[in-house]
Amino acid sequence: MWEAIESNRRRSRVLIVLMGVVLVTLGALIGATVGAAVGTATPEHEYTYPPRRAPVPRGVSPPQQGVFAALAADPGARAGAGWGALAAGAVCLLLWGLAVGRGESVLLSAANARRIEKSDAPQLWNVVEEMTIAAGLPRMPAVYIIDDAALNAFAVGYRPERAAVAVTSGLLKRLDRDELQGVVAHEIGHIRNADARFMTLAAVMMGTIALLAELFLRGLRHVGRGRRSSSRGGGQAAAILLLITIVFAILAPLAAQLLYFSCSRRREYLADASAARFTRYPAALASALEKIERQAQPAEMYKALAPLLIVNPLSGGLTGLWSTHPPTRERIRILRSMGDAGFAAYERAYRQTTGRRACIGARTLAAADTAPLREPPPRPVAEDAAQRARQVGELLDRVGNFVVIGCACGVRLKLPPGDRQTQVTCPRCGRTHAVPAAEALAIPAAAAAAVAPRQKAPPPMRYRRRGGGWESFKCGCGNPLQVGPAFSAPALRCSKCGARIEVVPPGAA
């Protein structure tokens, strides 16, 4: 069933090799240019050059680069080419190592995603659970939520075991359960198809190429002022080399992106097909995509994450070659015209809609089973959008560790975590509220003194509950804590300082 992934993998390998060639060539070109410049310039100009790497030791003989035959006579350029290529490779490896080791957390924290538990958003959690089972993943991915009104979602994870799915709060507010399921299934499809792994590597290479080109072009601007008078000896060859390098530094990032995007678009179709297979209800994903497409504002902060998201968040008419995602309308039309939920049906719909040939490998199609479409589920209770919005708002407060105080005049005051105020004044009615905090129990001074030297445990605290719902309060150390409706234990421990806090039920003496 999953040979589609195989075919994608082959394609990806070719792509990675091509990108590697671009990367190394760029490094070599920059190295040669710098080498030539350092070799011919007077010593003081070495200091004006940006310290991208240590000055090239002269006399080292690297493998000769064919392109630079004209400059082969210049030892500085030759040494520079070798060192440049090496440096480019090293930077790429370093970034890749970082991405593999810490990539998920870096991406997630870049998007300001917060991890949630089942109790925070049971519906989302259940949907992820269902789709994990449908996809046959070894482990359920971690679930993250991003506080953003834009509608989007993405999946990360170098290995399926360490995968994570993140959705924005806007998505939770605006989509109903089936649509949410479609979107989650699409993201799980990415994880199942090992897209995140390839995307990480490709993104790192793309990033390295962009970084090197940018450094070089910026450095050029700085050095341009100081070097004008010093071009002497071999100046012409060096100038040609410089020109070639500049052109390449401008073109290389574009070429890398082009390669990258062409591959990521195929993966989107495949993830859509997988989502249809997992949910057996492609119309839900189509309707989610419609809602997402209609969203008013693009989320401009997501530029770096764009290839991972469910729809391309960047505005503008640059579709076609330049987009990471296929046109959303086309995806919707394909999903809507599927006869059943199998891969073969997706393939047929794809050919009909786009007029292009295969998007899923032939072997996959031969092995693929058909799956009947699921009936549109009955909607017993019309889900109230306002209610959903309120629930999501409460979820965000909880996940964001806000201390929430309801004022009698009808407004709710929310204190961000880390806020050290002990009381707040309501801006509407002027009432002053004490920020609920666990109060330290009065311990007789003598007993405290006797105990203190032996154990460093903080003094016991007590929090008196106000009702039976979700309540936020602060530990004595300032760390915000919550208790839910289901909390029944006599005490809890602060997650930060470890102090024990007794929780007194409402109404108890």
Add this chain to the structure above:
Amino acid sequence: MCPACGGPLIVVEFEGVEVDHCCACHGLWFDAGELDVLVSLGGGDAERLRAALAATPTERSGRRCLRCGRRLQTVAVGDAPSVQVERCRVGHGFWLDAGELDRVALAATGGAGTPEGRAVAAFLAELFRYRVGDSTKG
């Protein structure tokens, strides 16, 4: 952190609209769209407000956007006397100093002369009644 005075900010939620409020200087931060909702809740014309707030910026402010950290730009809202409102360059929202809110509302709804303007200003003033210097009035 308050962009104006560095004081602590709290979120004040009213009818689903969340406004960041500085406890020290009583300035207000409205995310994009929130001020529209508040003004329409008070019976004002959100379209007109949007148009007023979209005025060409006059200068760069020293304060920074709460969401993106970019410098805010100052725009003059309304005419004679106009209110200096600070706006995020990429549209994350607006910063209003204490007391500016009702004047913005007036400017956006036709001034204190019209019943509509008075209604919106009264609504917003009621919402953020408690400010520095007002505490004696209760």
